[in-house]
Amino acid sequence: MTACMLVIGNEVLSGRTPDRNLNHVARRLSELGIELREARVIPDDEAMIVAAVNETRARYRYVFTSGGIGPTHDDITADSIARAFGVGIGHHPDAVAVLRANYPPEMLNEARLRMARIPEGASLVKNPVSHAPGFRVENVYVFAGVPAIMQAMFEEIAHELEGGAPAESVTISCFLGEGAVAERLRAIQEEWRPAVEIGSYPFYRKKRYGTSIVFRSRDPGALGAAAASFRATVRELGEEPVEGEVA
Amino acid sequence: MTACMLVIGNEVLSGRTPDRNLNHVARRLSELGIELREARVIPDDEAMIVAAVNETRARYRYVFTSGGIGPTHDDITADSIARAFGVGIGHHPDAVAVLRANYPPEMLNEARLRMARIPEGASLVKNPVSHAPGFRVENVYVFAGVPAIMQAMFEEIAHELEGGAPAESVTISCFLGEGAVAERLRAIQEEWRPAVEIGSYPFYRKKRYGTSIVFRSRDPGALGAAAASFRATVRELGEEPVEGEVA
Numbered sequence: 001m002t003a004c005m006l007v008i009g010n011e012v013l014s015g016r017t018p019d020r021n022l023n024h025v026a027r028r029l030s031e032l033g034i035e036l037r038e039a040r041v042i043p044d045d046e047a048m049i050v051a052a053v054n055e056t057r058a059r060y061r062y063v064f065t066s067g068g069i070g071p072t073h074d075d076i077t078a079d080s081i082a083r084a085f086g087v088g089i090g091h092h093p094d095a096v097a098v099l100r101a102n103y104p105p106e107m108l109n110e111a112r113l114r115m116a117r118i119p120e121g122a123s124l125v126k127n128p129v130s131h132a133p134g135f136r137v138e139n140v141y142v143f144a145g146v147p148a149i150m151q152a153m154f155e156e157i158a159h160e161l162e163g164g165a166p167a168e169s170v171t172i173s174c175f176l177g178e179g180a181v182a183e184r185l186r187a188i189q190e191e192w193r194p195a196v197e198i199g200s201y202p203f204y205r206k207k208r209y210g211t212s213i214v215f216r217s218r219d220p221g222a223l224g225a226a227a228a229s230f231r232a233t234v235r236e237l238g239e240e241p242v243e244g245e246v247a
Numbered sequence: 248m249t250a251c252m253l254v255i256g257n258e259v260l261s262g263r264t265p266d267r268n269l270n271h272v273a274r275r276l277s278e279l280g281i282e283l284r285e286a287r288v289i290p291d292d293e294a295m296i297v298a299a300v301n302e303t304r305a306r307y308r309y310v311f312t313s314g315g316i317g318p319t320h321d322d323i324t325a326d327s328i329a330r331a332f333g334v335g336i337g338h339h340p341d342a343v344a345v346l347r348a349n350y351p352p353e354m355l356n357e358a359r360l361r362m363a364r365i366p367e368g369a370s371l372v373k374n375p376v377s378h379a380p381g382f383r384v385e386n387v388y389v390f391a392g393v394p395a396i397m398q399a400m401f402e403e404i405a406h407e408l409e410g411g412a413p414a415e416s417v418t419i420s421c422f423l424g425e426g427a428v429a430e431r432l433r434a435i436q437e438e439w440r441p442a443v444e445i446g447s448y449p450f451y452r453k454k455r456y457g458t459s460i461v462f463r464s465r466d467p468g469a470l471g472a473a474a475a476s477f478r479a480t481v482r483e484l485g486e487e488p489v490e491g492e493v494a
Binding site: 197 | 266269270273275276283288289318321432433437446
């Protein structure tokens with residue numbers, strides 16, 4: 001089960017706004033046993049959105065987008081998704097009803113009603129925060145860019161995603177540089193490939209250099225054995241392994 | 248002048264590590280008048296790195312990568328870049344010399360020496376933090392993933408990037424919802440397209456909803472006129488425009 005995330009917005013590429021959605025989606029997908037294989041940040045540009053959506057929806061089981069579904073002129077994601085799927089777009093009656101139920105009539109102007117424009121054939125994704133819905137077309141989920149809304153929309157649909165067994169992970173840290181453990185770690189990786197994926201991440205804490213090693217696997221036995229080998233390695237090198245990250 | 252950033256690392260896609268490099272590069276490129284058109288996050292997977300590098304280096308003036316050039320088994324960026332360019336890879340004498348000058352001989356094991364493996368024909372990028380260099384092949388700059396090192400490497404090469412006139416930007420905020428200003432803002436965008444790019448970003452501060460509008464242009468006259476139209480719009484709607492973001 002694989003996925004791709006498309007972060008849509010000029011503001012992320014200009015540096016105005018740091019993206020906060022990718023890490024959230026990445027962590028939630030890991031918990032659900034879905035492998036996020038790729039993410040892209042692209043501008044509010046119809047041709048680029050269409051190309052990215054069509055390339056990634058063919059390659060991955062799920063595609064999630066964030067951004068560009070508000071009421072202003074730069075919100076072109078819904079139209080671009082319709083173009084990518086070659087379908088029309090119009091005011092979805094259920095989306096209009098949600099907006100009518102939540103905005104006073106004098107506020108529900110043409111611009112806000114644009115938020116009810118949904119590609120034909122899409123199903124709506126509830127927005128429990130500010131009401132204007134997201135939507136799904138086939139395997140593409142279209143969410144808002146505001147992090148609180150994006151996260152709420154994700155939880156609305158999380159139950160319908162097909163996940164695998166989530167990978168378990170064990171993290172072991174030590175006050176040894178990456179270079180000091182690298183050769184033995186390579187041997188451990190070779191012994192346990194492909195059941196265990198091993199990542200190595202240097203840190204600097206308490207005025208000392210160190211390394212955190214993350215072991216990930218869907219096989220608890222292999223995971224435990226690989227981690228045990230590394231604990232022994234750290235002790236052989238004269239240090240005490242630390243379970244987890246070093247705070 | 249366009250650019251693409253490739254963030255390389257399983258840890259970003261699994262959610263373990265939030266990327267901190269993209270926003271930094273985005274802001275620096277904006278200052279240098281270079282347009283970051285796209286960014287991708289991809290795993291430590293040779294085929295995916297090769298495909299992404301070859302696709303983006305043909306499309307954009309500059310490609311910047313972060314991650315995967317350390318001493319451990321999961322650091323495969325240098326080999327993947329060599330593969331993408333169809334060149335060999337070996338220990339670069341200047342890179343070996345830098346490592347020898349900065350590591351005691353007993354520490355300079357085979358794993359650490361791997362950090363001197365550089366694709367043929369590449370030029371080195373100095374690493375003033377931890378010494379193991381980055382490198383450049385044609386229009387592709389290869390940086391470390393640790394933010395302090397990535398940022399330092401970027402500054403080492405910033406002077407050699409060809410930028411355009413940086414876009415100037417003006418931000419005006421107001422305590423009006425996006426939907427309240429959207430129609431008039433669309434008219435302002437239509438009047439000033441393509442000289443001025445206008446982005447609209449909702450916020451919630453001091454228990455009130457509001458909107459920040461960012462005007463970006465290389466034409467100071469058009470920028471000032473578009474921003475002035477929006478200030479007048481806010482006043483017509485009964486609010487006072489706020490210069491900049493609302494803290």
